[in-house]
Amino acid sequence: MEARVLPQGEGALLLQIGAVDAAPEIGLQRRLLDLVARCWKPQPGVIELVPGIHNLLLRLDPLRADNATLRRLLLAAWEQAEAREPKGRLHELGVRYEGEDLEALAAHAGLSTREVVALHSGAVYDVAALGFQPGFAYLLGLPAALQMPRLAQPRLRVPAGSLAIGGALCGVYPAASPGGWRLIGHCEAPLFDGEPLLRPGDRVRFHPHA
């Protein structure tokens, strides 16, 4: 798998694994998270590591960072990293499966809504990365049958706690916001109260409320 290091402005370096529009892969993402957890030491001029899906952004102070060294270290760390079982917490989150798009998604999948609920809650998801909103976790591991592209026109307002599917990813919106993912349920878990509940390296299982 091809690893490249590119600048993103003079204040950031991006480690990009494979194509920028590839289908998300759990193994690749686990290797990236292993890089961050186990194969990277603090370096002068690096302010923060921001994992994405199949990429890692290093935010830099351009007047202190040595880009050539960082590039070399990033590629070496990628070579060293391995796709390991996530070692973080397993979160068991209760869900009311009654989202606005649940029926449409079931129809798209050629399944009944009950089958969708069984499939979705039967999977264990990796927390791949955080972003979009404080505490929003991109989850990997959605069964292929449930994948569905996001809406062409995002909703102006998705309620806080909405469980949603976008392409091959799913996630729960910590706060109300505009959003383009398919809404399939509602989750009450407090995803951000000063700190995120879900972290890269954690896993999540959803339990349907009776």
Next chain:
Amino acid sequence: MLELMKIGPGSRVEDLGRATGRAWGLAQGGAFDAPALQRANLLVGNAPGAAGIELASGPLRLRLHRDAWLAVCGAEFAITLDGRPQRMDWAFAAGAGQLLAIDGPLRGQRALLAVQGGLQGGARLLQAGESLQLGEPGRPPRVRGLHAPTWTPQLRALPAPEYQCLEPAQRERLWTQDWRVAPQSDRMGLRLQGEPLALRLGSLLSHGVQPGLLQLPPGGQPILLGVDAQATGGYPRLLCVIAADLWKLAQARPGAALRFQRCTPAAARAALAAQRADLDALACWLA
């Protein structure tokens, strides 16, 4: 303490935002024209990152309940204290009971009002009728005024990861076209209007983004990310405005015609070093 009698929409208390937190999905935040906040703070004897009021428009009417030095930097606003005109980029003493009035902007888009002692309570949108608590005053200013940078519509920028996916003719247009700031622009980003650009790439896997990044959503009208932009994005990345020019985004008015100017990493670093050196020199001088 300050009593806020009137405040223009979009005005806020801001400091310099979050140094980290993008990995948790937190936006950077902070004053959109960060150097203006730093200059205003230094003028009144505050630490450069003390919280001040970011004014997106007038009218501001506030009454002080304690003596304090004040300064306003950034976009040009009309300032009076008890009816007497005051200068921009200039520290002036205000006494308890005096009324500060700020109207505008006359030029630019956002100004920063620093009050000796700094504002407490955290970054937030402001409402008329609020009382704002002040911190302990630092040393009184020793130098009254300073020279402010001049805004131009040229934004120095570096190519970003998907720049090379653009066809040569479109790359040319990116640098030579006027890009007009649309009215829906705000602290999250400037929505730019011009002859549309197109890329074969659709949406990308999520990646960390930063203020100054120029994204290309479907529809072909680029977005220039601001300080309140989300921490991650999924649109193609065309350019990144250099850090030393980010303050210019804060001063671009709706309708302004912006141009991107190709820069190099070395020149970008030199510009940032110069900007920091200017602030450091000011801090020494005013200390």
